[in-house]
Amino acid sequence: MEPTQQPSGEIPLELNCLGMRCPLPIIATAKAIASEVDGFELLLLSDDPATEVDLGAWSRMTGNQVKVLGANRFAITKDAKQD
DSSP states (O other): OOOOOOOTTOOOEEEEOTTOOTTHHHHHHHHHHTTSOTTOEEEEEOOOTTHHHHHHHHHHHHOOEEEEEETTEEEEEOOGGGO
């Protein structure tokens, strides 16, 4: 998947990691936003029970922002200040 910067107001890129297990959703998320600009948004779909905890740890280490939107849905916002 080749993520691209979204124009203002556009729906974020969706990264479907349903069925993947730890650590694959975190690895896929990191790869998807690696070359994107600060403020880039990604909608992660993941049904791995460890995703919420893993994303919390990953966001503390990277500075990226994570918001739980509901069951299996996570909003990721890139903030490369700590990358």
